[in-house]
Amino acid sequence: MQYGLYSSFMGCFVYCILGTAKDVTLGPTAIMSLLVSSYAFHEPVYAILLAFLSGCIQLAMGLLHLGFLLDFISCPVIKGFTSAASITISFNQVKNILGLHGIPRQFFLQVYETLRRIGETRAGDAVLGLACLAALAGLRAMKSHLPHAAHAEPLAARVSYLIVWTCTTARNALVVLFAGLVAYSFQVMGSQPFTLTGSIPRGLPTFRLPCFSMAAPNGTVPFRSMVEDMGAGLAVVPLMGLLETVAIAKAFASQNDYKIDPSQELLALGFANILGSFVSSYPITGSFGRTAVNAQSGVCTPAGGLVTGALVLLSLAYLTSLFYYIPKAALAAVIISAVVPMFDAGIFRTLWRVKRVLVSGILLLYSMARPPVQVLEGDVLLVQPGSSLHFPAIEHLRDIICSRALAASPPHSIILDCCHISSIDYTVVVGLAELLQELRKHGLSLAFCSLQEPVLQVLLTADLEGFQHFPSREEAERCGAVEPGVSGAAPSTSTDVSSLLPTGLIQ
Known part of the structure; x- marks a missing residue:
């Protein structure tokens, strides 16, 4: 978790300056974490160097204006990606809603183990998680039906509107804060029915160049050997980061009716990874969950990243002890509430009606071959x-x-x-x-x-x-x-x- 926090703030600041999507937040993701763990051998030095080299590759692609290659990511691909991501991310949080431990990360094993062990559900986590989900759904519905306050209305009406609007817009923070206070109250009384986030190391990372060699028991591993060890990761990690970022950016741009510049996204991602490596970050990419929370919270410009990055820095410096009391079920509810609306069942019905996807692909290949x-x-x-x-x-x-x-x-x-x-x-x-x-x-x-x-x-x-x-x-x-x-x-x-x-x- 320590390196996850180190990876969570530099991308916010860089993307605020260079990014073209108002909703996107750069940071560590589950997919990228799995890739990095396999190519970095669970060694922080390898992971940080991989972030630096991936950023250099992505930056070079941006400077060469290779963003046009991303135009080949079609609308059905993006819709399929976002729908699949919403399913996998949501189900990944079910274990936290139910208070289950030791659930594997692989999706199908995750489904199997969750269903098999559903009898082990912790009542406290389940009640709190479902209550948070209901509160978030109610606040979101309230915001969507909230009428605009006219200037001619009395001051009390306008103040009431402002209070309700603030509560519905900041619903994610309010739910987490409320859940944390409830968990702290139980802790004071000597019992704890919830699974808590737990201890997080305190302090800001040192700003320094990534290490280009690593000390080993039998000597020093030079830069060339480290690069050879990472092998295909130097191609896979930057490419996957790029695809994930642009797919997320395109999805939210389409949903919220704005345009992105793929080449500029490459520059933003490249600079974010390079500068992130100076603060012990491993490779980052567009985070679907955090971006969805951003969009649901009503951000209007990439400057929302300034707030996110500042909060992460503030948390690292002073608030890590308070994170101890945040229930995992409340965080899971926030993530599920943010990503579920991104599931677009209509796109599959539309594709099936307009053109059977598999048949269409076969016909396209056949027309090229014949x-x-x-x-x-x-x-x-x-x-x-x-x-x-x-x-x-x-x-x-x-x-x-x-x-x-x-x-x-x-x-x-x-x-x-x-x-x-x-x-x-x-x-x-x-x-x-x-x-x-x-x-x-x-x-x-x-x-x-x-x-x-x-x-x-x-x-x-x-x-x-x-x-x-x-x-x-x-x-x-x-x-x-x-x-x-x-x-x-x-x-x-x-x-x-x-x-x-x-x-x-x-x-």
């Missing part, structure tokens, strides 16, 4: 793919061309009309080279026409043996009797097209 291909037979075989060529489709196209060309009597030479092809990849280039070679074995030629400039540029650079290209289908048909195996240079009309390209690309 694009429509139009084949016209005449003096030459004219083949026209209906969309761009990607690596799953090249074998299908080769099969069509070879089977149709060789089935004709006599076999036809082929014109490949590329007017609908806007991009090709390396595998397609290799497949076309093999197709040209196979057709030459049968004495046939393959000519390309209507190549768009990016595609023509790639094929010219590849220097395919026997490559012929023409500016139009008509020109290719007029010159369709070109002998196979001739030089890659095209007729003069086609050469005029290639002359528009940089000379260094023409082999």
